[in-house]
Amino acid sequence: MPRFFCPQPLAIGQIVSLPDAVAHHVQVLRLAQGDLVTLFNGEGGEYTAALTELGRRSASAEVRGHAPREAELPFALTLVQGVPEGSKMDWIVEKAVELGVTAIVPLTARRSVVRLSGERAEKRLAHWQGVVVSASEQCGRNRLATVAPVQEFNRWLAAPANGARRILLSPRAEQSLAQWARDTPPRAVDLLVGPEGGYSDEEEAAAIAAGAVSLSMGPRVLRTETAGLAALAILAAAWGGM
Numbered sequence: 001m002p003r004f005f006c007p008q009p010l011a012i013g014q015i016v017s018l019p020d021a022v023a024h025h026v027q028v029l030r031l032a033q034g035d036l037v038t039l040f041n042g043e044g045g046e047y048t049a050a051l052t053e054l055g056r057r058s059a060s061a062e063v064r065g066h067a068p069r070e071a072e073l074p075f076a077l078t079l080v081q082g083v084p085e086g087s088k089m090d091w092i093v094e095k096a097v098e099l100g101v102t103a104i105v106p107l108t109a110r111r112s113v114v115r116l117s118g119e120r121a122e123k124r125l126a127h128w129q130g131v132v133v134s135a136s137e138q139c140g141r142n143r144l145a146t147v148a149p150v151q152e153f154n155r156w157l158a159a160p161a162n163g164a165r166r167i168l169l170s171p172r173a174e175q176s177l178a179q180w181a182r183d184t185p186p187r188a189v190d191l192l193v194g195p196e197g198g199y200s201d202e203e204e205a206a207a208i209a210a211g212a213v214s215l216s217m218g219p220r221v222l223r224t225e226t227a228g229l230a231a232l233a234i235l236a237a238a239w240g241g242m
Contacts, residue, residue: 002025002037003038003040003138005041005042006019006040009041012047012066014062018060027059031054032051034050035051036049036050036051037049037050037051037061039061040136043143047064047067048063048067049064050064070143071140071142072141073241075235077100077102077188077236078102079092079103079191080105081106082107082195082196082224083107083112084224088225089106092104093135094131094134097131097132097139098138098139099229099232103145105148105190106128107156109200109203110202110203111195111199112196132144157210165188167190167192167231168199168212168215169215169216171216174216175216176218177217177231177234180213181235
């Protein structure tokens, strides 16, 4: 059954006008009046609905049932990702959502190749938020991960951790993330991943001084688009959610 994000109040018996993007997707899928779809609004659970009216650029559906199903991790996990070049960030956002990340914070650091600001940064943020919606529709999540505006490394580091344990992934760390996860009860985590080339020595030192624990991913050096996703999978496997 096709799944669509519908950011509006939903209730059984209600007839809702579907968002323009969803109406277009309905047309692309060649769905017909009476076909069943799944709707979710990000507030929890999902709704079964039947298509009632289909126009060239519009569609509506009658909400017929609600299921309180959730697919979230049992702990909050924020991916603090140094923005990579090209379309790598799109791929990271998509796969991080599939793996259950709660939030994504894009960072620029000393070795960052990509520098985003102003209107360009706003456009990329809106694009990544769209990637979150599409990935959530595909993977069965009923709550949307948040994507924060792009910010500088030092600015993020100076902000309160709000109870989350900050983890710095570094090939120079002596303790492995897998071992740390086995020895640590599940808790909220901010996972700090560098851009291409990683974080500088000064940035790593600043993160550790601010309370981050430095952990490795093993004997192989992973690319920025691999490291964070592998770490997400390790934590979910150790703490539940896979």
